[in-house]
Amino acid sequence: MKKLLFLLFILGSFGSMAQVKLGLKLAPVVASNRAKNQAQTVENDGSKMKFSVGLVADQTLSETYFLSSGLIYLPKRVAFRDATGTVEEEYKLQYLQIPATLKLFTNEIAPDVKGFLQIGSALEILVFNEEEDPSYTTVEKFNPIDIPVILGAGIEYRAGINTTLFGGFSYQRGLVNTVKEAEAAFEDLQLRNTVFSIDLGVKF
Template sequence: MRKILVLLVMIVLSFQYASAQSKLGLKFSPAISSNRVSLIDSLYDVEPYNNTFKFSIGLIYDHELTETYFLSTGLVFVPKYVGFQVSEEQDQPSANYTKNNIEEYRLNYLQVPISLKLFTNEIQPDTRIYFQVGMAPEIKVFSEPLEEDYDLIEEFRTIDATILFGGGAEYRAGINTTLFAGFTYQRGLANVIKTETFGFQEELFLRSTLVSLDIGIKF
């Protein structure tokens, strides 16, 4: 894994020196992490449980295609949260649910976002608005349950992917320095579960959702 990280950093740095109009920077993103649940089962009901505050950090690289279009990529460490509760379906309107089974897990990913940034003209001196759209392949590097007795999910998938939409503003603070801030919405496409042990009638689908405030600097 260390060799892969070194290789990716070297590739990004080589792109940086290849074009004077390209920018390499750092991004810090406090975020709210949650998940979406999909299950068709006549015996059990599964609902998302809770959401948590996470913090991602990473390198970003913006490569100029035209004056207002940039190809954006990078390498970002993204922690995520998975939480859900399982309860028995009601057999009759007056019946009561059995005690809920709640499970929570912690996952960490390395993300390589690939997106297009669209910039406006300057709305005031040295300040531009941008809009961003793209995808973000992810590799899971760590996962664990928050409690030792959580055992419904036996294994998570190694690969995930999200679509991302965002927007924000950039301010040119100097000849080689740009500050930016914005929001990003990331919606997971793949089921993060590889193996579960509960034995539902149909496959249980859990997909991630991440909403972040992005703050950073580019050089």
């Protein structure tokens, strides 16, 4: 909790600077994962829609370049099954995400409307995990962090002197194997997260 309050304080301090705009984001996300092991006997077991919410902070680097960060609550789903159907498991993971991305803006494509591309990465800190059926768990421990590549695009609409609405989508591809320890039969299990997100929000 102290770390969370410290991060919020830092973001608030940045927000007092004229070149930084703070905002709120709500994002429906489709969370899934890529599953594999050396014997290639496991596979992904579908995806699920969840909701992400958090603070965003965009700092001006130039008229068309912005450094975008924030503090985002991001739930994910890890689910896999083996080829025989004897193992079928689902885990709920919850992260605090601190993105570090670059936004590249176009000129106005309509009055007060600009498009943007977004590229970068993030540090994600695991704050909660739960197995859907705790009676049997293949994954004994998850990695405490994940680092995804983030690619996105969208538009911003200046609705007033100090208010900007934005909408877009992003693809987040996790690079870290979320499995830290697993039972002996699946000790080489690899699960990497994938998230598709529809990003909606407002900046002030």
